[in-house]
Amino acid sequence: MALSERRPLEAGWTFKAADEDDSKWLPVTSIPTEVHLDLQANGKIAEPFSDLNELSVRWVAGKTWIYRTTFAFTPAAEAEHGHTDLIFEGLDTFATVNLNGKEILKSGNMFIEHRVNVRNLLKVAEDVENVLEIVFEPARQKGIELVKQHPEHRWIVHQTEVSRAPVRKAQYHWGWDWGPILITCGPWKPIVLHSYTTHIEDLWVEYSLTDDLQKVTGKICAIVSGSQPENVQFDLSLDGSSITKNPMHEDPSIPGKYTSSFEVDSPKLWWPRGYGDQNLHNLHITATANQHTTTSTKTIGFRKAELIQTPDSHGTSFYFRLNNTDIFAGGSCWIPADSFTTRLTPTDYHDWINLMATGNQTMIRVWGGGIYEPNPFYAACDELGILVWQDFMFACANYPTYPGFLSSVQREATQQVRRLRHHPSIVLWAGNNEDYQLIERYNLTYNYTSDKDPQSWLKTDFPARYIYEYQLPDIIKDETTGSVIYHPSSPWGNGESTVQTVDPTVGDIHQWNIWHGAMHPYQKAPELGGRFVSEFGMEGYPHVSTLRRFSTNEEELYPGSLTMEHHNKAIGHSKRMVSYVAENFDVSRASDLAGYAHLTQVMQGDAVGGAYRSWRRDWRRSGDRKCGGVLVWQLNDCWPTVSWAVVDYFLVPKPAYYAMKRALAPVSVNVVRRFRDWTMRPASEETQPGIGQGAPGWKVWQRDTSHVDPRGLYREVVYDVWVASSRLERVEGVKVRVRFISVKNGKDMCEAVEKSLDIEANGTTEVVVQGKGPSAMPGQTDDTVPLDTTKLDPYVIHAAIVLPGSGEVVSEDVFWPEPIKYLRLPDPEVRVQSKTGSGMSVTVEVAKPVKGFVFVERPGLNFSDNGFDVVPGAPKTIKVDGLRDGEQLEWKYVGK
Structure with missing residues (x-):
């Protein structure tokens, strides 16, 4: 007999609305589940993600729903144990649980696990059924009631409505500017009948690394419940080989706690991807009583993590240091990958994180308006070396602090930190998402330096400071070891500035003056x-394959249709999207959905890739880390939609994903023309000494959207070239070649610039600073002479790292004259050739430069690169996987 036996109560469930009679019970396929999925499975609602169906299922959130099952409790096995509990790993959200007609639990927090002793309530017999029933009340209505019950609080909520703020439930269920309003409910995590004599309730390790990383010292800790075992022993192993094993001893000060000290010399550490191996140790403990055993296992990794915030010439630094190595944290923000998270599988999570790893990303930020993700998510991050920035689940609201709310938050945060503390990938916990921005916007009370009394914070109109600066950091301090960092919010400066959430010299910022704001x-x-x-x-x-999956009506497949508009939740999205597209591209090429979608993809790729290239340039070198990391909003979607995601709901990457992949490559060459706003005109003959609008000596410009001076586009071309590297050793003896290639005829405008150099380790190497390109306006030097546009010869700048001897190009970048809409693009004579062998590859060659070459993607069709520019003399070869028999590749490029 095992000392502990767990029986998931997965099958035999039924459900109905509380206002329906007993003839309306419907079957539930399995739990965990959510009510919308069960209604859809029974044909009661249509797929909420299709067309406008989101609107037709809003009624579901307004009803009370009942879930019920029966089960036998057998005396031959389970009843012989001394303890029997029902474990509810997660109930969404306001739930009343009855067992055999008796109320055993009331829950109001989706993120809390409940364990209820039901031994004396169970009917013990082979042929007698126990009845378990859960009543879920409407979360929105309960939220409205809680707001009314607490008029003392100043309720401020951004995104959707105020009713979400007092409800400890995934906030995005109320909708967001990328997701639908689908306020679901149900047993969203497993329900388990747990019978035991002795069971291991918790297992963790407390450790520290010496400064030289050559020794780990610490202790193994476990909590054992029920009858105490005769002995407890741990075994720490790596790759199947035991490193150290010892008996554990009971801590006399804490009943049921067992500990044992350990040391490991020359430990194999856990590293972020690209910096070292992801060494994961297996921690296994065994408790024995009366010759019976129970076991528990955790996967852990040893690493040292620091957040470096020190004064420097730019303000105060903010970057991560892992195992004494500075890490540029380039990656993405993460939202739940589905509005109905119960249908996500461990494979789904692994596929998502693998996309990050293969895309050269290093960090993922779990955003505070979703959920604390399930264990497979973090296990995938551990395995693949992705650092995790973990928000607590608060977002865009002024949260209350009445006693019941604080008590619920305390239990929630403690449970979640204990559940996740063994994952080496989690390096930072942040208190919330954007809540401190409300202080600045609504002039809320916040005296960081003069008021250090947590109790006084509760009496202000921003009482949640108590949660973020007292309650949560205390939990992190008490429950974690091994270099786990706490950060009060995202964004957060240092508390001292009146504009701390937007101060670019300190802390982290959310830069939304591109797209939003200005x-x-x-x-x-x-x-x-x-x-x-x-x-x-x-x-x-997203790609047209995704658009067709959420719009079943062919007549709705055009830009700006009702269905397309409904599937873009961003405020002012039509204006903003078309403004950015029209400002940069010839919109006559975007008359149909495929053409418009392509231009938005190229535009997104240019914006995201350009930001990563320029901000990674600011990584610089040790002691001068001007920018410590960049996380795009966002990696993924929770439904098929038009959004900021760089990979769509069906795991199909957009070109922006590949732009990030190129910009974050271990060694990446980058070229940029100094930006000169084409909607500005010269205001005077004065010169500008800085580089805000261009190189020294450029005229001062002022905004005038009715005036464009084309001379600025083709003359006085100033460009920079640099190389970014995350490699921990210098790369010696490489050649950087810079070409200037005519858009009109594909010929080089002049001899290439070539430089041989060594690439600095873990930093950026400047190759060309304020270089001057050839004139694209031959004979047009006199401003008094009428401009002959037929003589304009615009060119792209192509930079490449070329290996000596072989001539192999290991990285390349292309920069075009902007805006590209002013260019008359000739036929580039594109040639696409495929080759099969050990795998399929495709080579793209051109006679003239091509902008935004995009292979049309679909689920299951994978490319090693996409959304790239191609120039003559530099063919692009990529790997292709998943092409079906007889399927032909399709592609688009700007001007096609």
Whole structure:
């Protein structure tokens, strides 16, 4: 007999609305589940993600729903144990649980696990059924009631409505500017009948690394419940080989706690991907009583993590250091991958994180308006070396602090930190998402330096400071070891500045003056960075294959249709999207859905890729880390939609994903023309000494959207070239070649610039700073002479890292005259050739430069690169996987 036996109560469930009679019970396929999925499975509602169906299922959230099952409790097995509990790993959200007609639990927090002793309530017999019933009340209505019950609080909620703020439930269920309003309910995590004599309730390790990383010292800790075992022993192993094993001893000060000290010399550490191996140790403990055993296992990794915030010439630094190595944290923000998270599988999570790893990303930020993700998500991050920035689940609201709310938050945070603390990938916990921005916007009370009394914070109109600066950091301090960092919010400066959430000299920022706010041209990204950019983004359409999956009506497949508009939740999205597209591209090429979607994708790729290139340039070198990381908003979607995601709901990457992949490559060459806003005109003959609008000596310009001076596009071309590297050793003896290629005829305008150099380790190497390109206006030097546009010869700048001897190009970048809409693009004579062998590859060659070459993607069709530019003399070869028999590749490029 095992000392502990767990029986998931997965099958035999039924459900109905509370206002329906007993003839209306419907079957539930299995739990975990959510009510919308069960209604859809029984044909009661249509697929909420299709067309406008989201609107037709709103009624579901207004009803009370009942879930019921029966089960036998057998005396031959389970009843012989001394303890029997029902474990509810997660109930969404306001749930009353009855067992055999008796109320055993009331829950009001989706994120809390409940364990209820039911031994004396169970009917013990082979042929007698126990009845388990769960009543779920409407979360929105309960939220409205809680708001009314607490008029003392100043309720401020951004995104959707105020009723979400007092409800401890995934906030995005109320909708967001990328997701639908689908306020679901149900047993969203497993329900388990747990019978035991002795069971291991918790297992964790507390450790520290010596400064030279050559020794790990610490202790193994476990909590054992029920009858105490005769002995407890741990075994720590790596790759199947035991490193150290010892008996554990009971801690006399804490009943049921067992500990044992350990040391490991020359430990194999866990590293982020690209910096070292992801060494994961297996921690296994066994408790024995009366010759019976129970076991528990955790996968852990040893690593040292620091957040470096020190004064420097740019303000105060903000970057991560892992195992004494500075890490540029380039990656993405993460939202739940489905509005109905119960249908996500461990494979789904692994596929998502693998996309990050293969895309050269290093960090993922779990956003505070979703859920604490399930274990397979973090296990995939551990395995694949992706650092995790984990928000607590608060977002865009002024949260209350009445006693019941604080008590619920305390239990929630403690449970979640304990559940996740063994994952080496989690390096930072942040208190919330954007809640401190409300202080600045609504002039809420916040005296960081003068008021250090947590109790006084509860009496202000921003009482949640108590949660973020007292309650949560205390939990992190008490429950974690091994270099886990706490950060009060995202964004957050240092509490001292009146504009701390937007101060680019300290902390992290969310840069939304591209797309939102001032709607700056995305070409201004180099001027808009910070010490760590934890959010920024640009919208782009998914591929047409995805658009067709959510729009079943062929007549709705055009830009701006009702269905397309409904599946883009961003405020002002039509205006913003078309403004950015029209500002940069010839919109006559976007008359149909495929053409418009392509231009938005190229635009998104240019915006996102350009930001990563310029802000990674600011990684610089040790002691001068101006920018410590960049996280795009966002990696993924929770439904098929048009959004900022760089990979769509069906895991189909957009071109922006590949732009990030190129910009974050271990070694990446980059070229940029100094940006000169084409909607500005010269105001005077004065010169500008800085580089805000261009190189020294450029005229001062002022905004005038009715005037364009084309001379500025083709003359006085100033460009920079640099190489970014995450390699921990210098790359010696490489050649960087810079070409200037005519858009009209594909010929080189002049001899290439070539430089041999060594690439600095873990930093950026400047190759050309304020270089001067050839004139694209031959004979047009006199401003008094009428401009002959027929003589304009615009060119692209192509930079490449070329290996000596072989001539192999290991990285390349192309920069075009902007805006590209002013160019008359000739036929580039594109040739696409495929080759099969060990795998399929495709080579793209051109006679003249091509902008935004995009292979049309679908689920299951995978490319090693996409959304790239191609120039003559530099064919692009990519790997292709998943092409079906007889299927032909399709592609688009700007001007096609």
